[in-house]
Amino acid sequence: MNILVTGANRGLGLAFVKLGAEKGYRIFAGVRSEDTEYPELEKLQKSYPNLVEIQTLDVSDEGSIEASKGELEKRGVSLDGIINNAGVLIDRGVAFHELNLAEGLATFDINTFGPIRVVKHFYDLLKGEKPFIVNISSDAGSITNTYDGDYFYGMSKAALNMFSEKLRRALPAVRIYSIHPGWLHTDMGGKEAPLSPELSAESIFGIIEGEVSVSPGANTYITYDGKKLDY
Numbered sequence: 001m002n003i004l005v006t007g008a009n010r011g012l013g014l015a016f017v018k019l020g021a022e023k024g025y026r027i028f029a030g031v032r033s034e035d036t037e038y039p040e041l042e043k044l045q046k047s048y049p050n051l052v053e054i055q056t057l058d059v060s061d062e063g064s065i066e067a068s069k070g071e072l073e074k075r076g077v078s079l080d081g082i083i084n085n086a087g088v089l090i091d092r093g094v095a096f097h098e099l100n101l102a103e104g105l106a107t108f109d110i111n112t113f114g115p116i117r118v119v120k121h122f123y124d125l126l127k128g129e130k131p132f133i134v135n136i137s138s139d140a141g142s143i144t145n146t147y148d149g150d151y152f153y154g155m156s157k158a159a160l161n162m163f164s165e166k167l168r169r170a171l172p173a174v175r176i177y178s179i180h181p182g183w184l185h186t187d188m189g190g191k192e193a194p195l196s197p198e199l200s201a202e203s204i205f206g207i208i209e210g211e212v213s214v215s216p217g218a219n220t221y222i223t224y225d226g227k228k229l230d231y
């Protein structure tokens with residue numbers, strides 16, 4: 001399988017690259033900047049030179065996405081799937097009366113508009129037999145189960161869930177998921193988090209491969225182990 005992963009230099013994104021390459025998948029690993037060094041990802045690229053390819057892909061910059069897509073298209077690359085993983089949590093714990101709207105715009109720009117930009121440009125490279133788009137969401141995007149805090153983050157993921165549902169209708173031949181990856185031991189999730197990004201990535205690959213079953217009646221919004229979430 002050929003898979004595009006955004007935010008691939010650390011955390012869950014890096015786990016997708018490592019596990020995907022171990023499985024023999026060809027991974028196009030998106031990173032924000034061509035001027036930054038990404039030692040862990042570069043090490044993986046050296047270990048799997050035919051499978052891991054680093055792509056400059058700043059999800060907040062439509063030009064960067066167009067350029068990356070154009071380059072892959074010119075080389076005749078097609079994709080089986082897209083994993084929109086890049087995300088930020090900027091407003092953790094900020095009360096509603098102290099919210100900084102610039103941070104809100106930045107959060108939506110990456111968490112919501114990022115996947116929209118990527119799908120807008122890359123969907124026509126999806127030519128595999130059972131193509132898929134995985135939007136990495138969060139349980140923080142559930143309106144039913146929301147809490148006081150992480151306002152912009154939760155709203156950006158709720159909007160991402162809506163995008164997934166609309167895509168499900170627009171692209172009936174493509175499997176579309178909005179997946180909560182669990183509370184992860186990453187820079188975003190912190191050290192106390194109970195779940196490793198590797199285990200989460202393994203289970204999400206299981207959903208993609210049909211090895212992990214998805215709750216009957218679930219639409220696009222599910223957990224990393226296939227359980228239905230309430231919007």
Ligand SMILES: NC(=O)c1ccc[n+]([C@@H]2O[C@H](COP(=O)([O-])OP(=O)(O)OC[C@H]3O[C@@H](n4cnc5c(N)ncnc54)[C@H](OP(=O)(O)O)[C@@H]3O)[C@@H](O)[C@H]2O)c1
Nearest residue numbers: 007011012032058059085086087138183184186187188189
């Ligand atoms: N960790 C959790 O407990 C948890 C729970 C629920 C959902 N999630 C979701 O899971 C996904 C991965 O989270 P994580 O824990 O792995 O986070 P992380 O360790 O903070 O990594 C975030 C990744 O996103 C990239 N990114 C941010 N802005 C970008 C941009 N404009 N263009 C390209 N890449 C960009 C980062 O790149 P840079 O290194 O360049 O910043 C980094 O690779 C996110 O969508 C997050 O919302 C995480």
